[in-house]
Amino acid sequence: MTETRRGTRNAKHVIFDCDGVLVDSEPTANRLLTEGLNAIGFATTPAESERAFMGRSWEHMVEVVTERLGTPPPAGLRDDYRAGLFAAYAAREVPAVPGIAAALDGLDAAGVPYCVASSGDHERIRGGLATAGLSDRFDDARIFSADDVGRGKPWPDLFLHAAERMGFDPAATVVVEDSPAGVQAGRAAGMRVLGYSGRTPASVLREAGAEPFQEMAELPSLLTALV
Known part of the structure; x- marks a missing residue:
């Protein structure tokens, strides 16, 4: 069930996060x-790792690890991480978010332009897509x-860089995100x-300043209602 507030600001462009x-x-x-x-000796749990690093850049993770351990993480950490991620891509273990293809079809039909802006590097973004x-969408x-x-x-x-390159007016742009950062x-x-709460609790997204929604199938109607 959607928790967004229908407003009067024009939403003519959309910027998507990628992962999640x-x-x-x-x-x-x-x-x-x-x-x-x-x-590498940085004790953490999946929940702690998600809270600390979800939606953030690799460089941010390096800063946090360096501060706690007193030394930067070995270069092999990123190599191993990327190898595991791309192996998952190759094995088709990483699907599209449920409903996103239909949602993009809806935006295309409504003539709403969109792009993707992610904390991942270009190779990772392309591999995930x-x-x-x-x-073929991006x-x-x-x-x-x-x-x-x-x-x-x-x-x-x-987001400002993406908007400038795409010719989007920030005040008329909606971001679709799933992380507080x-x-x-x-x-x-x-x-x-708009905060997609498929995996991130709506309360967390709302506290960060988003308008949460739960089902990606809702997205076209949420966005076109703002155009």
């Missing part, structure tokens, strides 16, 4: 990261990574944020 919004990769990615962190069967000109800007989420830089980034960019 387009591609159902968060469980796999979090498991791999948790295993890797524990292996490919394994989820969404590559060409290179509509893919933006935290690597493209100086600061990742929760800073607004990535992403919600905060969208709000800081002056954009309205």
